[in-house]
Amino acid sequence: MRLTWTAFTELLRCTLLGHLRNRLALALAVAFIPLWIAVARLCTSDAVVRIRLDAISASVSVPASRVAQVASALGAVTMVAGFVTFTETFQSRQMDRRLLLAGYPRLPMLLAKLAAVALTAALLALYTTILLWISLPVHHAVPLGLALAGAGLAYGGIGLLLGSLVRGELEGFFLIIMLSLVDTGLQNPVFNTLMDVAGVSAFPLYGVNQLALSSALTPHIPWSHGLLSLTWSAASGALALLVLHTHRPSRSPVSRRTGVRAG
Amino acid sequence: MQAVTTRRHLPRLRISGVCKAYGGKQVLRDVDLDVPAGTLVGVVGENGAGKSTLLRIAVGHLEPDRGTVTRTGAVGYCPQRAVLNDAFTVGQHLRLFQMAYRLPTQERAAELMELMALTGCRRQRVGELSGGTRQKLNLLIALMHDPQLLVLDEPYQGFDWDTHQRFWTLAACLRDQGCSIIVVSHLLHDQHHFDAIAHLRQGRLHFEETDR
Structure with missing residues (x-):
């Protein structure tokens, strides 16, 4: 039990320190999110638009720039969370296999990876909520923060999955950027006013986008929609863990019996 | 045979x-x-x-x-291409493999570090090491549990x-x-x-x- 806990905390600590040493990821997290919110604030009209929010089953009238800022913040969080998690998973997968072959306990390794995704998403959400709170009159900061964390978790899970699956780094970046662009574009009610595109609710950001917009711009808090993104996080996270598990090194029956470890 | x-x-x-x-x-x-x-x-x-x-x-x-x-x-394996994590330090690699091999101390690893002239690198990130030094660590990981x-x-x-x-x-x-x-x-x-x-x-x- 002690080894399991130490193996979990040590790998989590190393992974988080590795994130901190990833200068590009840090620069993206620190600069890209406020920049993207500022671009949305400056480049979108203050004209009032009427948007449909499924989560509260009503239409609301709000300045377009406020909607754009919340949508941009969600997009930025998804991209940074996806990028950071994908890079870490992709770059460490050979070493992870070597550690497993050497006898590193599997469950703590998998849990440390999930915990790193969750912590990264939580930190990004906290930072982005503060930025939005400074930039906007936010009705409910806590559910907004949870919605942003949900977005980070969903794309963190996708980053984890792609990092374990794709062959090239460029493929992974391309898939994360494209999925995030399509998803944020479809969920942005300024572009997609009626939200009546078939299948829009099946995308990872649908639930958190509804929760974020409602919490930030209306007095309502549709908690249940936030849970939808957890389905995405859970599904992508579980698939990623399954891939990590099935890519385990092989052991012959004899080596299993004698507890062989190779480094 | x-x-x-x-x-x-x-x-x-x-x-x-x-x-x-x-x-x-x-x-x-x-x-x-x-x-x-x-x-x-x-x-x-x-x-x-x-x-x-x-x-x-x-x-x-x-x-x-x-x-x-x-x-x-016990088996020690040193792959042809150094399989390490560039974001981790040398010390973090030793700690993780110490746990993988269930070693109570890093005594043998310290001896090998001395032998391979790696002692000054413990706090360095692997991504900053030269190719030869990375290969030394790659080999050290295969040897540190006396397989x-x-x-x-x-x-x-x-x-x-x-x-x-x-x-x-x-x-x-x-x-x-x-x-x-x-x-x-x-x-x-x-x-x-x-x-x-x-x-x-x-x-x-x-x-x-x-x-x-």
């Missing part, structure tokens, strides 16, 4: 009838290899002959299409001459202590270090005795 000169007891590594193909290309055909305790075996062959594939199968990194691999005792079977895939790539010589002294010392060692080598001038040489040609192993 073809076997390398037996010195003591049962082999630590026994590869029997192993076949492996990539796509339509048969890389290994019915390969047999025994590596007994206290033996240093060299595996040689042209580029793409399947040497690394054979070693990856030997340690359980890769499944053979057919055949069996039997290993006894009974060592599987080394060109372990001295990028080593300076002194470190290269120290590696062979260490290998001979471990062999004399009863360790079974299998090394992939391209260098003709290294071949006098081996007790036996297994030449991989067209997917089959051909054994050559040495003067040792």
